[in-house]
Amino acid sequence: MTSSSPDIASFPELSLRYRPELFDALLSHVFHQDVVEARFGERRGWIVIDPAVARTLLRRRNLEKARSVASRGESGGYASLSGADFHRGRSDVVAALAHASADSSAMSASLAATMGSVVPPRADAPASFTRWMLHDLAGGDSAPVDLHVLTAGINAATAAVEAVQAGRPAGSEGHEARTHLASELAQRVEKEDARFVQSLREKGWSTPRIVQELVGLALAGWESTAAAVTSALALGMSATPSAADISELLRLYPPSWLIVRELAGDEPWGLAGELAVVSPWLTHRSLAWRDPKLFDPHRADVVAALPFGGGPRRCPADLYARKQILVALGAFGGGVPQRAHPALVGRRSAALVPFPEAMQ
Template sequence: MSTPTLALVGLSQTERSMLFEQITALDPDAVAPLERARFGGAPGWLVSDAALARTVLTNGIGVKSRPAASQFKLGGVGARQGREVRSLKRELLLALGSLAEQEDLVHKHVAAALGAREGVLPTGLTEALTSATISLVTGTAPGSVDQTGLRNQVMQTWTLIEDANATGSRHDAFYIYLRGLLSASGSTFLSSLEARGWRREQIAEELRAMILAGWGSTAAAITSAISLGVAADLRGAFVLDEVLRLYPPSFMIGRTVAESRRGLPFERGEILLISPWLIHRSSRGWRAPLDFDPERWKDRRPGTPRWFLPFGLGPRRCPAARFARTQAQVTGSLLCTVRRPDRTEVVLLENRSPALVPAAR
């Protein structure tokens, strides 16, 4: 008797909300660590085991499952293949790490972007935080980025990236805007990359891809922290980790099998959907996994396998993870007086990042 195949929708941006509903409807403890699935008709596997996820993400078994044309239009390091990915990611990590160390400067840019909205939960938190990142990275004046224009540009760019019938270009209007900001400015981020041979055109392209890929992720973490009543405590031991465990920046990481490996059932061309949402909520990796409990982290012994991958793993791990943590902690301190909502619900913020938000009345 054959094993039933889990039927899920595809991985495209337009299907993301429905896929999130399907994933969150699953019981993390009832789903097999590796379960056969079909994604909009394409064969593959749902991975909800940390060790298997680590194997897939660190051993070069798969490539990003985004269609090649879409990945090309997105650009950045994510569009590259081979050994150069590791070296470029390392250089980005160092450059973004230099910003993460300048907490006072991060605070200055976030505060300027929030403006009079400090103390209230902004409806435009995503564009506020992204505009703060742009002004900081490019070395332009805090609060100088037009947030409404930024959202419009990002939405238009994503529409072209996801449209299979649109040719699109990585050097589009959004790229031209970012390249212009880099023309007469400087920052430690720019200095770090330029010292390693990066051209400003390459930096603008990478910044464009980074902003598009991370759109809404930090805002989702902050909104979840406010809804949990812990925005003021994000600098505390493991509080931010626990927020990211329950509400990871991405509920799914898609890969397409590039080569088969002995001992693994994957066939070339199959889709592998790794779900941090399920991994972070499995009792195989966590005790009382649905409880918000930062104290749980103190009990984890060194060397214990980590069922925690909020920013991915391996060579394609998010290079902005350290910076995002610093920005989240700073923003939490600025919004620490926002009242915790009486009722909450889980949504997919910006159609990509799970977040605990105030429930609609």
């Protein structure tokens, strides 16, 4: 089942700085086992290729994210908590996002208010799609959050998270930008009655805690919706996609392409403290699927798809993200397929990205 070759596969390290190189290296490597020993920079780890093995691994409650506790704390939101507080917070957020996803008319109105009828330029897409999400979740009767305020706040938060993960102090350089963003969101949360906010209020959440969660969601999903819609438009998907169309989009082009856990030492492979790396881009293209690289919404494969991860740390936005894609395609879809290639949108999400027009 595992690779035992002395020639251990070597890849760039897992830090955000090297993600583009790592993405290209993983997609170009040929894997012959279900679980493959590898090195990521100086760290030893294991790449899980088989989707069923990956699902079983991610379902384990005793495996933590490879990010440090301090780094998760800097991110904010329920993901920064532990134990019962983490599970309670996650449950509340999952319910609130599901509640928000039920109102597609409000989501469509928020899209119109923040992006109109024109797809934003690719460089602006993460900020634009995130602004749409925040407008919908925090309340859509106010003017949209200023893009500069949003981008500066998220960039500052991202820099703080990266610094802490690298063992450096977060610093105070971006404090003003983060405070400005939080202040804008707090004003909405106080005066609006959006479904997401309403659901959390009923669970006893305060305004500061709701704002912290909104910032955490923006951090976690900064590029993901933009990436999914980029892939859908490159494929020329319909303006009225089916649920099967969206599921197949997320199988073949999952925005979340890298999930990392730290082993506890009780796997049949690997030692405690080593890394377990699951890439849905690899597991969804493994030979466990029939014609894995074929886009087929009607496929009958009974295989584990992991576009939102799995287990207790699974992304809480499954239903909400699917509805976002549906609404976005209603506004922007129905075009023709484009020549495209796999690439990262930003540094954390992957997509099928059209080639520049000059290369078509």
